[in-house]
Amino acid sequence: AQSVAQPEDQVNVAEGNPLTVKCTYSVSGNPYLFWYVQYPNRGLQFLLKYITGDNLVKGSYGFEAEFNKSQTSFHLKKPSALVSDSALYFCAVRDIDSGAGSYQLTFGKGTKLSVIP
Amino acid sequence: GAGVSQSPSNKVTEKGKDVELRCDPISGHTALYWYRQRLGQGLEFLIYFQGNSAPDKSGLPSDRFSAERTGESVSTLTIQRTQQEDSAVYLCASSLAGGFADTQYFGPGTRLTVL
Numbered sequence: 171a172q173s174v175a176q177p178e179d180q181v182n183v184a185e186g187n188p189l190t191v192k193c194t195y196s197v198s199g200n201p202y203l204f205w206y207v208q209y210p211n212r213g214l215q216f217l218l219k220y221i222t223g224d225n226l227v228k229g230s231y232g233f234e235a236e237f238n239k240s241q242t243s244f245h246l247k248k249p250s251a252l253v254s255d256s257a258l259y260f261c262a263v264r265d266i267d268s269g270a271g272s273y274q275l276t277f278g279k280g281t282k283l284s285v286i287p
Numbered sequence: 288g289a290g291v292s293q294s295p296s297n298k299v300t301e302k303g304k305d306v307e308l309r310c311d312p313i314s315g316h317t318a319l320y321w322y323r324q325r326l327g328q329g330l331e332f333l334i335y336f337q338g339n340s341a342p343d344k345s346g347l348p349s350d351r352f353s354a355e356r357t358g359e360s361v362s363t364l365t366i367q368r369t370q371q372e373d374s375a376v377y378l379c380a381s382s383l384a385g386g387f388a389d390t391q392y393f394g395p396g397t398r399l400t401v402l
Binding site for chain 1: 291293318320322327328329330332335337343346378380385386387388390391392393394395396
């Protein structure tokens with residue numbers, strides 16, 4: 171079975187400072203990893219994904235994430251936080267070796283990011 | 288082009304009533320997914336449609352839940368005899384195909400409240 175852990179329910183960061191939202195995963199095979207952002211009363215918006223290749227993935231709005239296989243992590247980062255980045259962030263994993271259920275995304279519980287002016 | 292759309296955006300119903308939630312996927316997307324998001328929780332997979340293949344219903348929590356999809360277009364999620372624990376946001380997503388690398392694009396969701 172696949173699972174995702176987002177160990178921090180909330181992250182607070184000052185505007186202009188770098189931000190990190192943590193994600194660790196567990197799969198039996200090889201993972202595809204995704205980050206989504208959810209603004210209040212909105213659906214999820216895709217930020218970035220890791221499929222293969224370079225461990226550092228760049229996505230929308232200046233976000234990036236680093237895949238670390240040995241630590242089974244896929245932390246989301248941004249060099250300089252904006253107040254408008256305040257939202258709920260979800261990490262998701264797909265185990266591509268799990269057979270028929272490989273199309274399912276398993277989501278973490280989300281991390282609320284608050285960027286303080 | 289238009290994204291995934293869902294209707295209604297909000298639905299308030301009484302316990303025991305049936306509800307229907309609608310999803311219009313992105314045009315040309317053959318794969319469609321339903322998820323449930325309970326307050327303060329991550330997304331919970333419900334059901335998956337891929338083209339004309341039999342849907343994967345393994346995530347449906349009970350036989351009160353069912354879903355249909357006509358070809359590669361609109362999908363309807365039906366909850367019969369609603370219970371208070373069904374209160375949640377129901378999210379629909381679509382992807383170009385059901386491939387492992389495909390990105391799922393989400394609609395705005397339907398917020399269901401069962402009184």
